[in-house]
Amino acid sequence: AALTLELELVSNGLTFPTGLAFGADGSIYVSESGLPFGGAPPGGRILRLAGEERKVVADELRAPVNGVASDDDALYVSEGGHPARISQLDGDGRRETVLEGLPGPGNYHTNMVVVGPDRRLYFSQGAMTNTGIVGLDAYELGWLRRLPHAHDVPGYDVVLAGENVETEDPTHGGRTRTGAFVPFGTETRDGQRVRARVPATSAVMRCDLDGSGLELVAWGLRNAYGLGFLGDGRLLATDQGADDRGSRPIGSAPDLLFEVRPGAWYGWPDFVGGEPVTDPKYRPERGPAPRFLLRNHDELPPPEQPLARFEPHTAAVKFDASPEGWLAVALFGDEAPMTAPPAGPHGRTVVRVDVGDWTIRPLEVEGLSRPIDVRFDAEGVLWVLDFGRFEMTSSGAVAEPQSGALYRARVAS
Numbered sequence: 001a002a003l004t005l006e007l008e009l010v011s012n013g014l015t016f017p018t019g020l021a022f023g024a025d026g027s028i029y030v031s032e033s034g035l036p037f038g039g040a041p042p043g044g045r046i047l048r049l050a051g052e053e054r055k056v057v058a059d060e061l062r063a064p065v066n067g068v069a070s071d072d073d074a075l076y077v078s079e080g081g082h083p084a085r086i087s088q089l090d091g092d093g094r095r096e097t098v099l100e101g102l103p104g105p106g107n108y109h110t111n112m113v114v115v116g117p118d119r120r121l122y123f124s125q126g127a128m129t130n131t132g133i134v135g136l137d138a139y140e141l142g143w144l145r146r147l148p149h150a151h152d153v154p155g156y157d158v159v160l161a162g163e164n165v166e167t168e169d170p171t172h173g174g175r176t177r178t179g180a181f182v183p184f185g186t187e188t189r190d191g192q193r194v195r196a197r198v199p200a201t202s203a204v205m206r207c208d209l210d211g212s213g214l215e216l217v218a219w220g221l222r223n224a225y226g227l228g229f230l231g232d233g234r235l236l237a238t239d240q241g242a243d244d245r246g247s248r249p250i251g252s253a254p255d256l257l258f259e260v261r262p263g264a265w266y267g268w269p270d271f272v273g274g275e276p277v278t279d280p281k282y283r284p285e286r287g288p289a290p291r292f293l294l295r296n297h298d299e300l301p302p303p304e305q306p307l308a309r310f311e312p313h314t315a316a317v318k319f320d321a322s323p324e325g326w327l328a329v330a331l332f333g334d335e336a337p338m339t340a341p342p343a344g345p346h347g348r349t350v351v352r353v354d355v356g357d358w359t360i361r362p363l364e365v366e367g368l369s370r371p372i373d374v375r376f377d378a379e380g381v382l383w384v385l386d387f388g389r390f391e392m393t394s395s396g397a398v399a400e401p402q403s404g405a406l407y408r409a410r411v412a413s
Contacts, residue, residue, distance in 0.1 A: 005350055005365035007384065007407040011049050014404030015040050019067035019112060019318075020373045020385045021075065023091070029075060030385065030406065034063030037390065037399035046077060046089060049406070057093045066225070067112030067318075067373075071209075078123065080109025086123060086211070098211040103128060103201050106150045108223040112318065117233050120206045122217065124224035124237060127202045128152045131222075131277075132269035132293045134184040135247030136167050151183050155200035155219025156265065159296035162190030165247040178247065180269070180293040191295065202268050204237065204260050220266035220303070221258065226318040226329070230355070235260040236307070238316040238329065241272060243339035248293075249284035250277055255316040256306040257329075257353065267303035269293050274305040285341050308358040313339060314347035318373040323380040327353040329360075330371040330384070335392045350374060350384060352411070363411065369403065382409040 011030075019031035027048055034044030044065030046057040062081025069076045075089040076098065084102035087095050098121065102110045108126020116122050128150045130137060160180055164187050169176040172185075179188025198216050199205060204224060207214040217235075226238035237260050241253030253272045270277055270292045277290045284290070294300075310316045315332035322328065333347030350371055352361040370387035377383060388403030
């Protein structure tokens with residue numbers, strides 16, 4: 001029988017919210033991204049919700065704020081703006097910087113933080129590019145619209161295959177050639193070695209609660225927007241698949257659910273869920289078939305296999321485990337025509353993933369625009385945070401401030 005998600009509105013009028021957390025005292029905290037779409041005021045915020053009351057705990061945060069996490073009396077906030085940072089807040093909004101100068105600006109950002117069973121902070125850092133090469137698609141991204149922007153930094157030493165792409169040069173005129181893991185307009189050569197650095201992009205990293213001891217956990221997750229631990233200590237991540245855009249487009253790449261293991265490689269920029277991007281199934285509509293960027297696959301760990309695959313362009317974002325053990329996963333939905341040729345709406349719902357066999361079961365739900373976070377509270381009740389009305393068009397983003405909402409939900413058969 002189909003499962004239905006029944007929603008009860010708790011709070012509306014939120015402006016492009018991204019994260020939901022419950023304090024030790026049951027307080028509800030919501031992060032607003034601070035993206036100035038639709039004329040919204042710039043600067044991220046953290047709100048505390050209590051009944052009809054809404055208190056601003058912190059504002060003027062570096063947009064996009066990609067999440068808020070609660071740990072005892074502390075809140076950890078991911079500020080994706082430039083330079084990106086992770087901050088700690090107390091309940092009165094006093095802020096301390098935990099990590100500063102994280103990678104950016106780029107296509108993706110510093111993502112949500114989780115506190116691990118080892119009492120360390122874990123977070124993901126998205127890629128600066130779609131698939132490794134800085135391209136003109138930066139102009140199409142509503143939060144970027146500039147060149148040059150930061151290039152990717154590998155978490156493991158890589159040897160380049162000398163793949164360069166020729167494009168127009170909007171900064172200097174004429175045409176230019178750009179390779180992987182280098183600034184726009186920089187060529188690379190076959191056999192060129194690029195050393196690993198921390199902080200890396202396309203990575204999961206961890207540090208102590210005060211920001212010391214920053215180290216790499218694993219590399220090759222393109223944009224692990226959702227991150228979380230299961231009760232048995234396993235760390236999971238949702239990884240958003242590559243887009244059919246830019247200097248190295250990839251077609252029909254699924255979103256993936258991975259177990260994150262220290263020292264593993266998750267395949268980006270040359271594999272999708274353990275499959276090479278050269279597989280014909282990943283041939284794009286907006287450019288030539290992709291070729292490998294890296295020459296030293298044999299020096300890297302074998303690319304990891306996913307636990308589950310979501311449909312392409314559904315944009316799997318955040319998730320949480322129910323008291324019964326299954327996962328609720330929010331699917332933000334496609335951003336065509338920016339990320340791929342239009343092919344009807346995808347995602348924009350919540351799905352159930354059964355941890356025993358990693359099967360994905362749809363949940364029938366009405367009333368959601370762009371679900372972005374899901375959390376179970378101390379009583380096991382599911383809450384759903386909706387980003388609000390947001391669509392991409394050929395001329396940019398069309399979005400409605402104050403259209404986000406928070407719901408209590410009940411799964412019924």
